[in-house]
Amino acid sequence: MIETRRLILRRMTMADLDGLLRIFSDPKVMESFGGVLFDRSKMEQWIQRNLDHQDQYRYGLFSVILKTNAELVGDCGLEHMEVDGSAEVEIGYDFSSSYWGRGLATEAAMAVRDYAFGQLGLPRLISLIRIHNRAIDASGGEDRYGEGEGVGAG
Numbered sequence: 001m002i003e004t005r006r007l008i009l010r011r012m013t014m015a016d017l018d019g020l021l022r023i024f025s026d027p028k029v030m031e032s033f034g035g036v037l038f039d040r041s042k043m044e045q046w047i048q049r050n051l052d053h054q055d056q057y058r059y060g061l062f063s064v065i066l067k068t069n070a071e072l073v074g075d076c077g078l079e080h081m082e083v084d085g086s087a088e089v090e091i092g093y094d095f096s097s098s099y100w101g102r103g104l105a106t107e108a109a110m111a112v113r114d115y116a117f118g119q120l121g122l123p124r125l126i127s128l129i130r131i132h133n134r135a136i137d138a139s140g141g142e143d144r145y146g147e148g149e150g151v152g153a154g
């Protein structure tokens, strides 16, 4: 568990399904992922994948709880991935649109960054950003990704 000024980041469980589904069935949130909203079964599969990932790699996405009202307001954490053939650990986050713009993603991501470098002793983190490039979209090209060390929300 990680505690920040306003947030608790704790291990995700299947009991978080309703809270996460509120976020992943919100069109504003899902606009970033092609606009397809999650239903219950898709949410369950997504959580199960994260739980399996957590068992395999000893890190994963935390559920993020707002201290003032104990509401699940997002997820934030680490995911193993292959980028251009090399193993990387990505820091990622999704937050309830009702809470956007208050610095919560930044607060959570900074705490996860410190946990990754400190407690887990990881040497490096990346953050992938999908670049919406109209010219590439129009030409039927691929999504492009930027890479960097350090974190940012947005």
Ligand SMILES: CC(C)(COP(=O)(O)OP(=O)(O)OC[C@H]1O[C@@H](n2cnc3c(N)ncnc32)[C@H](O)[C@@H]1OP(=O)(O)O)[C@@H](O)C(=O)NCCC(=O)NCCS
Residues within 6 Å of the ligand: 028, 029, 030, 032, 092, 093, 094, 095, 096, 099, 100, 101, 102, 103, 104, 105, 106, 107, 153, 154
């Ligand atoms: C991206 C997301 C997590 C940001 O959450 P948040 O709690 O509002 O973020 P913060 O308040 O910490 O803002 C962080 C920075 O991003 C900027 N930002 C936040 N949302 C933005 C948006 N939709 N467009 C442009 N900038 C944005 C903020 O202005 C802030 O910049 P600043 O520090 O220079 O002021 C949230 O909008 C979200 O869940 N979006 C949908 C899912 C998603 O895109 N996840 C990330 C991709 S994996």
